[in-house]
Amino acid sequence: MFTRLTVFTRLLLFLLLLMPVSVGFIGVIFPSFGYFPALDRHDFSFDIFKKLFAVDGLGRMVWLSLFTGIGSTLLATLCTFLLLAACYKSSFLNKVQAMLSPLLVLPHAATAIALLFVLSPSGLFARLIGSITSTTIPSANAAFFPYDDWGISVLCALVLKEVPFILLMALSVMAQPSNVRKLAGYQRVGVSLGYNEKSTFFKLMLPSIYAQIRLPILAVLVFATSNVEIPLILAANNPGTLSTAILHWFNHVDLSMRLLGSAASILQVFVCVFAILFFITIERGVALWGRNRLHAGKRNFFERSIAFLGTSVLAVYAVLIAMVVYVVVMYSFATYWPFPHLLPQGFTLLHWQTALSAIDEPFWNAVALAFATSTSSVVFVLLTLESEVLAPAKQKVARLFSLSLFLPLLVPGVAFLYGLVWFQQLLSTHALGFHTYIAHMVYVVPYVYLSLAVSYRRFEPRYAYVAQSLGKSPFQVFWHIKLPMLTNAVCVSWALGMAISFSQYLPTLLASGGAIPTVTTEAVASVSGSSERLTAVYAILQGVMPFMGFVIAWTLPAMIRFARTRKRNRFSQKVMRYGP
Amino acid sequence: MDHKSTVLRGQTLSQVLSLQHLTIHKGGERLLQIHTEVPAQSVLTIMGPSGCGKTTLLNAISGQLSAPFVMQGDICINGRSVVAIPPHKRKVGIMFQDALLFEHMSVKENIAFAIPPERYRSKKAQSIAIDRLLENVSLSGFGDRSIDALSGGQQARISLLRTLAAEPDVVLLDEPFSKLDASLRAQIRQWTFDEIKRRDIPAVLVTHDKEDAQAADGEVIEIMPC
Numbered sequence: 001m002f003t004r005l006t007v008f009t010r011l012l013l014f015l016l017l018l019m020p021v022s023v024g025f026i027g028v029i030f031p032s033f034g035y036f037p038a039l040d041r042h043d044f045s046f047d048i049f050k051k052l053f054a055v056d057g058l059g060r061m062v063w064l065s066l067f068t069g070i071g072s073t074l075l076a077t078l079c080t081f082l083l084l085a086a087c088y089k090s091s092f093l094n095k096v097q098a099m100l101s102p103l104l105v106l107p108h109a110a111t112a113i114a115l116l117f118v119l120s121p122s123g124l125f126a127r128l129i130g131s132i133t134s135t136t137i138p139s140a141n142a143a144f145f146p147y148d149d150w151g152i153s154v155l156c157a158l159v160l161k162e163v164p165f166i167l168l169m170a171l172s173v174m175a176q177p178s179n180v181r182k183l184a185g186y187q188r189v190g191v192s193l194g195y196n197e198k199s200t201f202f203k204l205m206l207p208s209i210y211a212q213i214r215l216p217i218l219a220v221l222v223f224a225t226s227n228v229e230i231p232l233i234l235a236a237n238n239p240g241t242l243s244t245a246i247l248h249w250f251n252h253v254d255l256s257m258r259l260l261g262s263a264a265s266i267l268q269v270f271v272c273v274f275a276i277l278f279f280i281t282i283e284r285g286v287a288l289w290g291r292n293r294l295h296a297g298k299r300n301f302f303e304r305s306i307a308f309l310g311t312s313v314l315a316v317y318a319v320l321i322a323m324v325v326y327v328v329v330m331y332s333f334a335t336y337w338p339f340p341h342l343l344p345q346g347f348t349l350l351h352w353q354t355a356l357s358a359i360d361e362p363f364w365n366a367v368a369l370a371f372a373t374s375t376s377s378v379v380f381v382l383l384t385l386e387s388e389v390l391a392p393a394k395q396k397v398a399r400l401f402s403l404s405l406f407l408p409l410l411v412p413g414v415a416f417l418y419g420l421v422w423f424q425q426l427l428s429t430h431a432l433g434f435h436t437y438i439a440h441m442v443y444v445v446p447y448v449y450l451s452l453a454v455s456y457r458r459f460e461p462r463y464a465y466v467a468q469s470l471g472k473s474p475f476q477v478f479w480h481i482k483l484p485m486l487t488n489a490v491c492v493s494w495a496l497g498m499a500i501s502f503s504q505y506l507p508t509l510l511a512s513g514g515a516i517p518t519v520t521t522e523a524v525a526s527v528s529g530s531s532e533r534l535t536a537v538y539a540i541l542q543g544v545m546p547f548m549g550f551v552i553a554w555t556l557p558a559m560i561r562f563a564r565t566r567k568r569n570r571f572s573q574k575v576m577r578y579g580p
Numbered sequence: 581m582d583h584k585s586t587v588l589r590g591q592t593l594s595q596v597l598s599l600q601h602l603t604i605h606k607g608g609e610r611l612l613q614i615h616t617e618v619p620a621q622s623v624l625t626i627m628g629p630s631g632c633g634k635t636t637l638l639n640a641i642s643g644q645l646s647a648p649f650v651m652q653g654d655i656c657i658n659g660r661s662v663v664a665i666p667p668h669k670r671k672v673g674i675m676f677q678d679a680l681l682f683e684h685m686s687v688k689e690n691i692a693f694a695i696p697p698e699r700y701r702s703k704k705a706q707s708i709a710i711d712r713l714l715e716n717v718s719l720s721g722f723g724d725r726s727i728d729a730l731s732g733g734q735q736a737r738i739s740l741l742r743t744l745a746a747e748p749d750v751v752l753l754d755e756p757f758s759k760l761d762a763s764l765r766a767q768i769r770q771w772t773f774d775e776i777k778r779r780d781i782p783a784v785l786v787t788h789d790k791e792d793a794q795a796a797d798g799e800v801i802e803i804m805p806c
Contacts, residue, residue: 392647462676465644468667469674470694470746477668480693484684564684565726 002475006387010401013380013445017404020420020442021411025269027419031262039255048263055260057239062271064235065242068151069225069275072158074282077217079159079313080166085201086310088174089187096314097171099321100164102547105496107503109524110542112157112233113535114324116527117331119153122339124327130340153234154241158224160320163313165220166213172454173212182208194299198306203294207287214283218276219409225275226268226412229505233527242268246414247506258418265415272412331536355537359519366502366518366545373440374497374549377448378490384449385456386482389464390474405449408442413506421510432512439507448497455489487557495553499546519545595620595658597641597750597782602653604636604645611636611649612803618782623753623773623796626786628803634786637803638752641784642674643667657749673748675756679735681727687714687738688723694745713741717771733764740772744779751776751783757792769795 030036034045052058087093103111118124173179183205190200231241239245246268249261331337332351334344387393393401417439424435459482467477483490505520514521523538598617605611611633618624626634639645641655644667654661662670681690691710700706707723714720717737727735736756743751756772757765773796776783785796793800 460680462678462680463682465642465667465674466676466680467682467693468644469642469670469672469748469752470742471668471671471696472693473668481682485682487684561684 002473002478003387003390006383007391009380009383010387010393013384014401014404016380016438016441017407017445020438021407021416023423024416024418024420025411027422028262028265028415029419031259031422032266034259036259039259041259048259052260052263052267058242061239061242061245062267064151064154064231064240065225065268065271066275066278068154068158068231068241069221069272070278072155072162072224073217073221073279075155076159076162076166076220079163080170081202081206082306082310083163083167083313084170084310085198085206086307086314088201088205089197093171097168100167100317102543103161103317103321104164104168105499105503105546105550106161107229107505107520107523107542107546108157108161108227109229109233109503109505109520110539111161112230113523113527113539113542114328115153115157115160116233117327117532117536117539118320118323119156124323124342127340127342131342149236151231151235151241154231157230157234158227160317161230162220162224163317166217169213169216170209173209176454177458179208179212196300196303198303199299203290207290215406218279219406221275221279222272222410222412225272226414228414229524232524242271243412243414246418250418250510261418265412265418268412269415272410272415328536328539331533332540334533351531351533351537355534355541359522359538359541362517362519362522363541365516366520369436369440369508369516369518370498370501370549372437373444373501374448374494377441377444377497378452378494381445381449381452381493382456382483382490385453386474386478389461405446409446413443417506417510421513424511432515436508436511436516439511440501440504443504443507444497444500447500448493451496452489452493455486459486484560487560491553491556492550495546495549498549502542502545502549595749595781596656597624597784598656599641600654600656602637602640602651602655604633604640605650605652606633606636607648614801614803615653616799616801618750618784618799620780620782621777622798623776623783623785624798625793625796625800626784626803627788627793627800630788632803634803635754638674638754638784638786641750642672642752643670671747671749673743673746673751675739675743675751675753677755677758679732679739681730681735681739681742683727685727686723687719687725687727687730690727690738691742691745694742696747710745713745714738717741732760733768736760736764736768737771740768740775744775749781751781753783753785753787755787758787758789766791766795773797 031041032048034041034043034048083096087096106114116123120126174183186204186208187200190204191197195203226243228243228247231244232247235241235244242264246261246264249257249264252258252261330344333347333349334351335346335348337344388398392398420439421435424431424438428434463481463485464477467481468474472480502518503520504518505524508516508518509521519538519541523535523542526535526538596617596619599614601613601615603610603613614637616624626637628634636645636649639649640651643662643665645651651663655663657670657672662672681687682693685693688707688710691713692706695706695710700709711720711723714722719734719737722730722734722738730738739756753772757769760768769792773783785792787793
């Protein structure tokens with residue numbers, strides 16, 4: 001019975017991941033070839049694509065997407081490896097992880113906003129330089145940041161967001177029991193053969209780590225190449241990246257522009273495929289070069305420079321984080337803050353009051369959506385993971401399932417979300433909440449799955465064997481043994497799911513047709529609209545909300561344990577009173 | 581629920597485990613073959629180098645065999661084939677070298693978890709019964725302790741109490757003494773075998789240790805590496 005339920009859930013989850021993406025993709029293919037009944041277009045042709053390729057600046061948009069996507073992913077991967085090489089052996093690594101983890105759950109929009117506050121011509125960086133050199137004209141980086149033609153600022157924001165992700169992926173791979181032993185062995189062997197710490201890392205450990213984090217890195221690459229909110233906030237708008245152009249076309253008053261948007265979505269998929277191929281080519285090249293270097297047998301591998309670079313990456317992060325926190329908090333309380341002063345002239349609660357009164361609905365929308373998606377994701381994922389134990393699928397089916405997990409991460413959101421929304425509108429125009437829920441699930445489920453699967457597979461199976469040998473049914477084992485022993489992991493995955501849902505911009509905006517504003521959609525909207533101070537408040541809220549989720553995740557297990565002991569004590573007192 | 585098995589248990593006085601032409605394959609290769617019978621109160625000892633499939637054999641008996649392992653032949657407890665019965669209904673208790681006590685439960689809860697439902701009239705009666713069990717292994721007053729406050733020897737004793745509290749028809753012992761230090765080892769081993777005799781059930785012991793095999797005082801089968 002329970003086993004059947006778990007197998008059914010696995011199927012449901014599979015469909016939940018597969019359907020929206022494939023249906024959505026079909027939903028942009030038809031319009032891109034000119035078929036769009038709603039606009040009375042029934043003929044298939046290549047006209048839309050012809051029109052698309054005639055768009056002024058299309059090449060530049062594609063180039064920007066590729067440059068920022070591939071550039072940021074390469075740079076972020078390199079930074080991560082330098083960081084790892086510099087401190088994989090020291091206890092410092094835990095601190096690094098603790099420092100970068102909050103950045104992982106900070107929405108992309110908030111990261112871009114924060115960067116804007118620090119690096120814009122009137123930002124904190126310019127203020128610092130201005131107050132030191134007493135130049136009154138904020139020209140220090142006016143030409144460079146933001147809205148530069150090269151997309152450098154977009155690239156920086158992407159790198160900032162990607163490093164923590166890749167780092168945590170690498171750390172979780174390195175923490176898997178089978179890898180811990182292997183890597184420690186490699187390291188000992190390397191050092192005993194006379195290779196220094198850094199070359200041991202790059203020559204022996206990294207190849208094995210990289211193979212296991214390759215898929216997440218490719219997902220990062222696709223995401224970076226097709227991300228919308230960061231270029232929307234930081235890129236020069238004419239022309240921006242391809243993804244922002246798609247957004248504009250779809251939201252254009254002239255509905256026929258949607259056809260152009262659909263065709264551009266298809267192009268976006270090809271851009272992402274190209275990015276992946278390009279990245280793999282570079283990867284192969286590096287691997288070939290690395291293999292040749294292995295034969296050279298050099299024992300010293302830029303020991304000092306790697307340590308220096310790794311530490312600098314860390315230093316940049318530390319400085320940036322400190323500056324971001326300072327400037328955003330200051331702005332949210334500032335009255336008049338003339339350039340280049342480092343302190344505002346006065347403080348006020350006005351912005352907070354204004355923002356909080358306006359944010360009421362978006363806040364509860366975001367919380368309700370996140371709670372619904374994350375909680376149901378955790379339930380679905382738990383049952384699915386349990387089905388892998390109770391009724392293992394055939395190897396091919398299992399592989400198909402794990403591929404479907406990465407599907408929403410490997411197919412750019414701008415490419416399928418519009419098509420998905422189109423289908424959803426055909427089904428019902430009233431179930432906006434449900435449509436938005438589905439659009440969020442597509443992104444929340446993979447992350448919840450990836451994070452829970454690690455601890456679930458690390459669970460000592462003999463506990464379950466013992467419980468079964470005591471006569472407990474699969475459900476009883478799951479409920480009384482596995483769940484209580486995995487409480488921490490379940491709570492953290494739940495909080496991660498909340499954070500992912502909070503950060504969704506495009507799915508929320510599209511699936512709800514703008515009718516369900518969340519803190520993130522309001523924050524992105526506020527950048528182009530209202531005052532910087534309100535934007536600062538939104539950015540803080542965006543950071544605080546996922547954090548609250550994690551606070552709950554950290555305290556809940558302790559509270560459950562406390563309740564359990566109290567119940568136990570009360571019971572044993574009763575027994576003593578009535579006892580023999 | 582387990583009506584059939586209770587009737588069966590009523591008919592026969594003692595339990596027998598019989599492994600009939602039991603063959604285990606890994607992939608296409610034959611891993612081991614065994615044909616024997618373990619009467620009640622006796623312990624069958626399985627010895628052999630690591631990787632020869634000792635634990636796999638226990639998995640087959642307890643119903644935990646999974647791919648790539650495949651088994652042929654029959655496993656009967658008390659004359660009834662259990663091959664088609666799911667693991668939790670086989671009434672086969674297992675003990676590993678780690679006590680594997682559930683850390684989110686107290687000592688008493690660990691044992692209570694194992695006791696079949698409705699064995700006692702009330703929670704109070706059950707609690708008193710568990711106190712008696714703990715007394716027998718000189719751990720009285722340990723009922724409300726949490727697991728991490730116990731020594732290895734104490735955990736081993738509670739683990740065995742837990743296994744027996746489920747009233748198994750067969751007990752499987754997967755090197756359960758190997759992590760205990762020498763002085764404790766003989767004592768707990770003797771006590772385990774005594775309990776198995778007292779309960780009138782058969783047991784299968786997997787071990788590396790010759791002393792274990794001697795103490796078990798039953799048939800010894802050595803599995804050769806294939």
